[in-house]
Amino acid sequence: MIYDIGEKIIKVMKAFIEPRIATKDIVKEPAHKSPIFRGKHEIKYELCIGCDACNKICPVDAIKMKPLPLKKPRIVPEVNLAMCIFCGLCEDVCPTKPEKAIKLSGGDIKMITQGTPDALENFWVRVEIPEEWIEQKKREEEEKARKKREMMAKKKAEAEAKAKAETEAKAKAEAKTEAKPDSEDKKPQEAEKKEAKEPISKGE
Numbered sequence: 001m002i003y004d005i006g007e008k009i010i011k012v013m014k015a016f017i018e019p020r021i022a023t024k025d026i027v028k029e030p031a032h033k034s035p036i037f038r039g040k041h042e043i044k045y046e047l048c049i050g051c052d053a054c055n056k057i058c059p060v061d062a063i064k065m066k067p068l069p070l071k072k073p074r075i076v077p078e079v080n081l082a083m084c085i086f087c088g089l090c091e092d093v094c095p096t097k098p099e100k101a102i103k104l105s106g107g108d109i110k111m112i113t114q115g116t117p118d119a120l121e122n123f124w125v126r127v128e129i130p131e132e133w134i135e136q137k138k139r140e141e142e143e144k145a146r147k148k149r150e151m152m153a154k155k156k157a158e159a160e161a162k163a164k165a166e167t168e169a170k171a172k173a174e175a176k177t178e179a180k181p182d183s184e185d186k187k188p189q190e191a192e193k194k195e196a197k198e199p200i201s202k203g204e
Contacts, residue, residue: 038086038104041079041125046133047101050075054090054102063090066127070137077102079125 050073055063062083065075077090079102086104094100 042105045076048073053093057089057093081123
């Protein structure tokens with residue numbers, strides 16, 4: 001009996017010392033970290049193409065598009081978690097591959113708020129884009145536009161040169177066609193002259 005009592009005392013002491021899953025603080029650490037858990041959204045602006053597909057498919061209009069001073073992406077999504085029903089349609093419809101520009105992060109359940117207007121702002125997944133990245137994208141777009149203009153000018157010059165060559169070849173062909181009947185007309189005239197000269201020579 002004394003042995004059993006000692007064993008129970010040791011178990012109780014271990015329970016006080018060793019943390020158990022039921023006593024974990026889920027505010028600081030998620031209760032579970034399932035890879036398919038639909039939690040707070042992760043938005044990667046560097047992958048987003050601004051197609052607006054996530055906004056269009058959202059059944060509760062929880063997604064708003066933030067405009068950018070760029071051609072692509074011209075808009076990026078921001079999510080209101082207070083309205084979101086975590087259906088995952090935005091992630092499913094996102095066309096970027098192999099990685100999605102918007103996805104529901106697995107295991108992230110840190111969305112507790114006090115309910116005040118200031119705290120409700122924390123329920124928005126905002127996209128903060130560095131100015132350096134925007135300036136870099138602008139330079140890339142300008143460079144791409146310059147190369148496109150040069151390519152179009154080159155194609156136009158090649159087309160004009162080809163059209164000019166075809167016109168010249170056509171003109172030469174027409175000139176040859178006109179010159180050929182003249183030479184054929186001259187041959188009968190020379191033959192007639194030759195025949196006219198032959199009887200005179202015989203009469204002499």
